[in-house]
Amino acid sequence: MNKITQSEWLVKLPLLQSVMEQKEVLWCNPSVELVAAGLLKTRLSKFDIVDASDRLERFAPYLAKVFPDTDKGIIESPLTPIPKMKQELEKAYAIHIPGKLLLKQDNALPISGSIKARGGIYEVLKHAETLAVSSELLDSTKDYSQFDTPRFRELFAKHKIAVGSTGNLGLSIGIMSAKLGFNVTVHMSADAKQWKKDLLRSKGVQVVEYIDDYSKAVEEGRRQAEADPSCHFVDDENSTDLFMGYAVAGERVAAQLKEQNITVDEAHPLFVYLPCGVGGGPGGVAFGLKLALGDHVHCFFAEPTHSPCMMIGMMTGMHDQVSVADFGLDNKTAADGLAVGTASAFVGKTMEPFLTGCYTVEDQTLFTLLKELADSEDIWLEPSALAGMTGPIQVIKSTLPSADSKNATHLVWGTGGNMVPEDEMKSYYHYTRK
Numbered sequence: 001m002n003k004i005t006q007s008e009w010l011v012k013l014p015l016l017q018s019v020m021e022q023k024e025v026l027w028c029n030p031s032v033e034l035v036a037a038g039l040l041k042t043r044l045s046k047f048d049i050v051d052a053s054d055r056l057e058r059f060a061p062y063l064a065k066v067f068p069d070t071d072k073g074i075i076e077s078p079l080t081p082i083p084k085m086k087q088e089l090e091k092a093y094a095i096h097i098p099g100k101l102l103l104k105q106d107n108a109l110p111i112s113g114s115i116k117a118r119g120g121i122y123e124v125l126k127h128a129e130t131l132a133v134s135s136e137l138l139d140s141t142k143d144y145s146q147f148d149t150p151r152f153r154e155l156f157a158k159h160k161i162a163v164g165s166t167g168n169l170g171l172s173i174g175i176m177s178a179k180l181g182f183n184v185t186v187h188m189s190a191d192a193k194q195w196k197k198d199l200l201r202s203k204g205v206q207v208v209e210y211i212d213d214y215s216k217a218v219e220e221g222r223r224q225a226e227a228d229p230s231c232h233f234v235d236d237e238n239s240t241d242l243f244m245g246y247a248v249a250g251e252r253v254a255a256q257l258k259e260q261n262i263t264v265d266e267a268h269p270l271f272v273y274l275p276c277g278v279g280g281g282p283g284g285v286a287f288g289l290k291l292a293l294g295d296h297v298h299c300f301f302a303e304p305t306h307s308p309c310m311m312i313g314m315m316t317g318m319h320d321q322v323s324v325a326d327f328g329l330d331n332k333t334a335a336d337g338l339a340v341g342t343a344s345a346f347v348g349k350t351m352e353p354f355l356t357g358c359y360t361v362e363d364q365t366l367f368t369l370l371k372e373l374a375d376s377e378d379i380w381l382e383p384s385a386l387a388g389m390t391g392p393i394q395v396i397k398s399t400l401p402s403a404d405s406k407n408a409t410h411l412v413w414g415t416g417g418n419m420v421p422e423d424e425m426k427s428y429y430h431y432t433r434k
Contacts, residue, residue, distance in 0.1 A: 006326065006327065006328075009316060009327075013315055013316065015027055015315070016312075016315070016327060019305075019308060019311065019312065019327060019329075019360070020327045020328050020329065022305040022306060022329070022360075022362070023305065023360075024305060024359070024360050024361055024362055024365070024390070024394075025359060025360055026300075026357060026358075026359040026394045026395070026397075026398050027311050027314075027315055027357050027358050027359065028356065028357040028398070028400070029314065029352070029355050029356060029357050029358075031352045031353060032353060032354065032355060032356055033353040033354075034295050035290050035291065035294055035295055035354070037353065038290070038353030038354050039291075041352070041353055042350050042353075044240070044243075044244075044287065044350065046291050048240075048244050048247075049244060049247045049248060049250070049251070049288055049291060051244070052122060052126075052241075052244040052245055052247065052248050053248045053251065055122070055125065055126060055129065056074070056075070056122060056125070056245075056248060058129075058143075058144050059073065059125050059129075059144050059147075060072060060073030060074055060144075061073055061143040061144050061145040062143075062144040062145050062146075062147045062148055063075065063111075064145075065145045065148050066148050066179055067110060067111050067179075069110045069111075070110045070111065071110075075109055075110055075111060075117050075118065075121060076109070076252055077104060077105045077106045077107075077108050077109045078105045078108060079102055079103075079104055079105070079253065079256040079257070079260065079411075080102060080103045080104075080105055080377075080379070081100065081101070081102055081103075081260075082101055082102065082103045082373070082376075082377050082379070082412075083101070084376035084377055085101065085103075085372065085373050085376045085377050085389075086101040087376070088372045088373075088375075088376050089101075089372075089389070089390075089392065089393060092368075092372070093390075093393045095393055095396060095397065096396075096404075097392050097393075097396065097410065098404055098405060098406040098408070099404075099405060099406060099407065099408030099409055099410055100262070100408075100409045100410065101392060101410050101412070102409060102410070102411045102412070103377075103379065103411075103412050103414050104253065104411055104412070104413045104414060105379070105414050106118075106385075106413060106414055106415050106416065107379070107380070107381050107382070107385055107414045107415065107416050107417030107418050108417075108418050109418075111172070111175060111176065112168070112171040112172040112175050112176075112419065113171070113416060113417065113418040113419035113420075114168040114171065114172070114337075114385075114415055114416030114417075114419070115168070115246070115281045115285070115413070115415040115416065116168040116169040116171065116172040116173075116281060116416075117172050118245050118246045118248065118249055118281070118284075118285075119169075119172075119239075119241075119242035119243065119244075119245035119246040119280060119281060119284055120163075120169050120171075120172030120173045120176065120234065120242065120245070121172050121173075121176045121245070122241065122242070122244070122245025122246075122248070123173075123234050123239060123241040123242050123245060124161065124172075124173060124176040124177050124180065124182075124234075125176070126241050127161065127232050127241075128147065128152075128156065128180050128182075131155060131156065131159060132147070132152065132155065135155055137151060137152060137155060147180065152180070152181065153180070153181030154181075155181075156180050156181035156182045157181050157182070157183065158230065159182055159183070159230050159231075159232065160182065160183045160184065160185065160225075160228060160230055160231035160232070161173065161177040161182045161183070161184045161185075161231070161232050161233075161234065162184070162185045162186075162187065162221050162224065162225045162231055162232070162233050162234070163184075163185075163186055163187065163221060163233070163234040163236065164186075164187040164188075164189070164214070164217040164218030164219070164220070164221035164222065164236065165186055165187070165188060165189070165192065165214075165217065165218075165236065166188070166189050166191055166192050166214050166217075166277065166336050166337050166339055166340070167188070167192045167193055167196040167336050167337055168196075168337050168415075168416050169234075169236055170186035170188060170192070170196065170200060170207075171196055171199065171200065171419065173186065173234050174186050174200045174203060174205035175200075175203055175205075177205075178203045178204045178205055183206075184205050184206065185205070185206040185207075185208060185221070185224075186200055186205055186206070186207050186208070187208045187210065187217040187218070187220055187221035187224075188207055188208065188209050188210065188217060189210055189212065189213050189214040189216065189217040189339070190209075190210060190211050190212060190213060191213065191214070191332075191333075191336045191339045192209075192336060193336055193424070195420070195421050195424055196419075197209065199419070208220075208221075213331055213339065213340075213341055214277070214278070214339060214340050214341070215340070215341055215342055218235075218236060218237060221233060222235065236278050236280055236344070237278055237280070237320070237344040237345075237346065237347075238344065238345075238346045239280065240346075242280050242284065243280055243283060243284040243287070243346075243347070243350075244284065245284065246280065246281050246282075246283070246284025246285050246287075246288065247284040247285065247287050247288030247291075248288060249284075249285045249288050249289070250285065250287070250288025250289040250290070250291055250292035250293070251288065251292045253289060253292070253293075253411075254289075254292040254293055257270075257293075257409075262409055264293045264294075264296050264297060264409070265296050266296055267407055268296070268407045268408070268409065269296050269297070269298060269402045269403075269405065269407075269408050269409070270289075270293060270296065270297040270298070270408070270409045270411060271297075271298050271300070271391065271392065271395055271403060271408060271409070271410045271411065272285075272286065272289060272297060272298070272299045272300065272411045272413065273300050273302055273387075273388035273389070273390075273391025273392070273410070273411070273412050273413060274286060274299060274300065274301055274302065274388060274413045274415075275301075275302050275303075275335070275337070275338055275384050275385060275386075275387035275388055275413065275415045276301035276302060276303050276310050276338065276358070276387075277303075277307075277309075277337050277338045277339070277340040277384075278309070278340045278342075278343060278344045278347070279301070279310050279343050279344040279347035279348060279351070280344060280347055281415070282299075282301050282413070283344070283347035283350060283351050285299075285413065286299035286301075286351060286354060286355060287350065287351070287354060290354045298356040298395075298400075299354070299355055299356055300355070300356055300357050300358060300359060300391055300394075300395070301355065301357075301358045301359075302358070302359055302360075302361055302387035302388045302390070302391060303338055303358060303359075303360050303361070303387065304333035304335045304338050304339070304360065304361060304362075304363060304366075304384075304387070305329075305333075305360045305361065305362050305363075306324070306329055306330055306331060306332050306333045306363070307324055307329065307331045307332075307333050307335075307338055307339050307340055307341065308324060308329070308358065308360050309323065309324050309331075309340050309341055309342055309343040310343040310347075310348060310358055311358035311359075311360065312324060312326075312327060312343075313342070313343040313345070313348045314343075314348050314351070314352065314355070314358065315358075319343060319344075319345035319348040319349060320342050320343060320344065320345040320348070321345075322342075323341045323342040324341045324342075325341055329341075333363055334363045334366065334367070334383050334384075334431075335363065335366060335383050335384035335387060336383075336384060337382075337384040337415070337416065338384045338387065356400075359390070359391065359394045361386075361387050361390050363383070365386075365390060366383040366384070366386045366387060367383060367386075367428060367431040369386040369389045369390070370382075370383055370386050370428055370429065370431075371429055371431075373386065373389070374429060379414070379417075380417050380418075380420075380425055381414050381415075381416065381417040382416045382417045382420050382425075382428065383428055384415065384416065385413075385414045385415040385416045385417055388412040388413050388414070388415075389412050391410065391412060392410040392412075395410075
């Protein structure tokens with residue numbers, strides 16, 4: 001912890017005491033700036049997002065051919081009003097939410113059923129395109145459905161892709177890589193769900209299991225990939241390509257809001273709540289939203305009380321040099337995709353000028369909200385995807401400016417769910433009755 005003791009941190013940052021006591025807390029980022037100023041502090045720009053968006057467009061004919069459940073090859077999810085869930089929240093927390101409440105249903109994303117379908121699939125596609133170009137295999141007179149031909153599969157069969165994951169990123173990387181013809185290995189942490197491992201193996205993916213947590217799976221996957229020049233390692237902690245795949249969501253959400261006649265400006269602020277593990281998915285989405293919608297969108301990361309690695313990393317400014325274990329937290333949570341002890345420094349540093357804050361949520365709260373959303377709206381999310389749902393409560397209680405405005409829009413990011421087996425989902429639903 002860079003020679004600063006736990007007790008010294010508690011003096012500097014008293015909120016850490018509540019974090020250590022596993023209480024649900026909200027931390028507001030004192031370093032947040034206007035978008036223009038923030039962009040001067042990062043090497044990333046809107047042009048990187050445009051490049052990613054254009055690449056996804058090029059691959060649309062291929063994706064439409066091999067995954068007909070996509071919308072003409074576009075991987076996108078609905079933006080859904082949830083007024084009945086809003087009433088449930090108001091009743092449960094005895095608080096009025098004056099503005100709109102929406103759910104971004106990444107639980108319904110095609111191919112792999114979670115937010116990871118954005119960044120994970122994008123990085124695999126970019127790698128495939130790079131190999132095809134360097135091998136002079138691409139025919140410029142044809143669209144990208146040519147990737148679904150034997151000559152492309154023969155090329156990719158000579159190459160490997162690897163990733164370390166708690167589950168959902170592994171699904172997106174594994175499913176997409178196997179479809180293209182790559183040899184793919186997913187290094188899974190101890191908290192990864194068995195059904196996710198089984199699904200990957202059914203697709204021809206090699207799954208390597210570890211008794212340790214997410215960081216160990218990533219570390220070992222990275223080590224093995226570095227020793228093999230034919231292997232591309234998808235680095236959840238440091239990948240710009242993953243980040244940009246997620247960031248494309250910003251312009252798409254802006255278009256969906258416009259379709260629903262929802263304005264985002266000073267008088268009509270947008271508050272967005274994103275479940276956060278190591279940080280790549282929510283970081284990329286938040287970055288894309290800030291560039292698409294400007295200074296009047298306010299993004300928050302939501303983390304389990306046992307695993308608030310991004311909150312601790314950003315609060316202390318230490319990022320990946322500090323872990324939840326340094327503050328006595330065990331990193332054990334039913335929110336498997338959020339069970340991360342050390343945050344991405346790349347994401348944490350990139351988001352310092354853009355992120356409005358972080359908050360924590362108890363596991364029991366996730367299961368309670370899961371049941372309430374299913375009962376009120378018939379929308380089924382996995383536990384980690386409910387972390388964003390208490391965001392409006394947190395920000396309104398904190399008296400953040402305009403959070404309680406009748407003109408505000410609150411957007412909860414539903415990060416995963418539709419790949420969960422029915423019996424597994426039923427066990428989540430009944431968890432609150434134990």
